[in-house]
Amino acid sequence: MAENEQPLLVAENLSKNFGRLAACRDISFTLYPGEVLAIVGESGSGKTTLLQMLSAQTTPSSGRVSYRMRDGVLRDLNSLGEAERRFLFRTDWGYVHQDAALGLRMAVSAGANVGERLMAVGWNHYGRIRDTASSWLQRVEIDVARIDDAPRTYSGGMRQRLQIARNLVTEPRLVFMDEPTGGLDVSVQARLLDLMRGLVSELGLAAVVVTHDLAVARLLSHRLMVMKGGQVIETGLTDQVLDDPHEPYTQLLVSSILPP
Amino acid sequence: MPAMIEITDAEKAFTMHLQGGVKLPVVRGVNFTVESGECVVLSGPSGAGKSSILKMIFGNYRCDAGRIGIRHGGGTLDIAKAEPRDILSVRRSTIGYVSQFLRAVPRVPTIDVVAEPLIATGTSREAARVQAANLLRCLNIPDRLWTLPPSTFSGGEQQRVNIARGFISDHPILLLDEPTASLDARNREVVVGLIDEKKRTGVAMVAIVHDDDVRRRIADRIVDVTSFAAAA
Numbered sequence: 001m002a003e004n005e006q007p008l009l010v011a012e013n014l015s016k017n018f019g020r021l022a023a024c025r026d027i028s029f030t031l032y033p034g035e036v037l038a039i040v041g042e043s044g045s046g047k048t049t050l051l052q053m054l055s056a057q058t059t060p061s062s063g064r065v066s067y068r069m070r071d072g073v074l075r076d077l078n079s080l081g082e083a084e085r086r087f088l089f090r091t092d093w094g095y096v097h098q099d100a101a102l103g104l105r106m107a108v109s110a111g112a113n114v115g116e117r118l119m120a121v122g123w124n125h126y127g128r129i130r131d132t133a134s135s136w137l138q139r140v141e142i143d144v145a146r147i148d149d150a151p152r153t154y155s156g157g158m159r160q161r162l163q164i165a166r167n168l169v170t171e172p173r174l175v176f177m178d179e180p181t182g183g184l185d186v187s188v189q190a191r192l193l194d195l196m197r198g199l200v201s202e203l204g205l206a207a208v209v210v211t212h213d214l215a216v217a218r219l220l221s222h223r224l225m226v227m228k229g230g231q232v233i234e235t236g237l238t239d240q241v242l243d244d245p246h247e248p249y250t251q252l253l254v255s256s257i258l259p260p
Numbered sequence: 261m262p263a264m265i266e267i268t269d270a271e272k273a274f275t276m277h278l279q280g281g282v283k284l285p286v287v288r289g290v291n292f293t294v295e296s297g298e299c300v301v302l303s304g305p306s307g308a309g310k311s312s313i314l315k316m317i318f319g320n321y322r323c324d325a326g327r328i329g330i331r332h333g334g335g336t337l338d339i340a341k342a343e344p345r346d347i348l349s350v351r352r353s354t355i356g357y358v359s360q361f362l363r364a365v366p367r368v369p370t371i372d373v374v375a376e377p378l379i380a381t382g383t384s385r386e387a388a389r390v391q392a393a394n395l396l397r398c399l400n401i402p403d404r405l406w407t408l409p410p411s412t413f414s415g416g417e418q419q420r421v422n423i424a425r426g427f428i429s430d431h432p433i434l435l436l437d438e439p440t441a442s443l444d445a446r447n448r449e450v451v452v453g454l455i456d457e458k459k460r461t462g463v464a465m466v467a468i469v470h471d472d473d474v475r476r477r478i479a480d481r482i483v484d485v486t487s488f489a490a491a492a
Binding site for chain 2: 190255
């Protein structure tokens with residue numbers, strides 16, 4: 001991470017109301033290239049709504065999200081044309097869903113799942129696409145012999161790793177992750193976390209990770225935002241917030257973890 | 261030239277909201293400086309706030325008042341008021357921290373645990389591994405263990421891995437929280453030697469050591485933490 005870099009993603013006074021319910025209230029932060037931000041909080045705290053606003057899938061009721069496009073210009077996501085938005089989704093961003101079935105095409109082969117993102121950005125040489133797909137399968141520790149199998153034949157952990165390969169193959173600069181380890185066995189989680197941690201630092205990715213698991217936040221993120229009732233109640237360096245929590249709710253979260 | 265670390269009137273208390281908001285004062289009026297090439301040892305009984313002071317310097321505990329000036333990147337940065345981004349940058353290139361316990365990441369081999377801080381600042385993986393191997397050898401970790409994750413190692417072995425990880429970088433400031441606590445005499449010697457070497461290269465150190473012999477040999481100055489006791 002270089003010093004004096006310009007922010008990649010800027011959220012300003014984001015709010016979202018669903019009818020009379022305020023799902024997110026007045027949230028602002030800045031994310032720099034290579035930085036991993038974790039958003040923690042219990043179910044219903046507004047984490048996922050926030051993630052959807054940040055990734056242009058939900059329009060904020062007020063406030064705005066700006067993103068620095070590859071030409072270096074910071075643009076309001078709302079002002080983007082359809083082509084620019086598609087470009088972000090297809091190449092510059094990744095989105096890892098908790099449920100791999102939402103992020104993968106379950107009936108087509110693993111190789112095609114990874115290759116599809118490459119074709120979307122104009123790759124058309126079959127051999128090169130296949131080679132790149134195999135090398136990504138290896139990187140996420142999937143046996144290349146399984147390249148022609150559909151992910152519905154994969155285990156939960158393998159699906160999640162395939163989803164990561166599919167997202168990272170276009171070398172995005174920003175990845176959104178929604179409970180990436182949710183619903184996996186602990187041993188599978190550890191492997192996935194270790195893999196994600198390595199890839200994020202190797203590729204210098206910026207990421208916003210929504211999780212309710214503080215151990216995931218500690219292992220993956222540099223910074224932490226704690227949400228409750230749609231508001232960010234505490235924020236800071238991850239180890240600082242976890243080791244020296246100031247807010248009552250954060251203290252409750254931290255003290256609720258059972259030591260292994 | 262300003263000191264490497266300059267602490268002025270630093271203060272820290274914990275407010276325990278789950279225990280009815282009881283306020284637990286830790287330290288108050290912390291004042292001391294550490295120069296380049298000097299090792300300052302914090303003394304005082306358990307619970308006096310020694311580790312808390314180290315954590316405040318590292319930016320792990322927030323400082324309620326006062327200033328913690330650190331020489332960083334050609335200027336001075338006040339850790340007490342620094343942005344998370346700046347603290348991360350300080351940890352990458354200026355302050356190293358050797359805690360008592362290793363926080364091991366599952367599955368990562370020992371040699372990479374040790375090499376990681378160097379890789380993070382741009383050294384190639386191969387070169388970083390060579391340096392990591394040298395340190396592990398010097399700390400008597402047998403090479404058959406290097407490819408294994410340290411989570412199953414003995415306490416003393418884990419601590420030596422932790423020391424290797426802490427000493428591998430050229431950080432100009434090093435914080436040592438009981439680096440010799442669970443080591444045998446031979447390995448204590450090695451650590452004392454490593455600390456001497458750091459001094460010669462101008463590293464400023466703050467240490468907590470309970471072993472009288474080690475303290476006598478590494479301390480250039482002793483700061484009594486009981487004088488910073490925060491009256492409740």
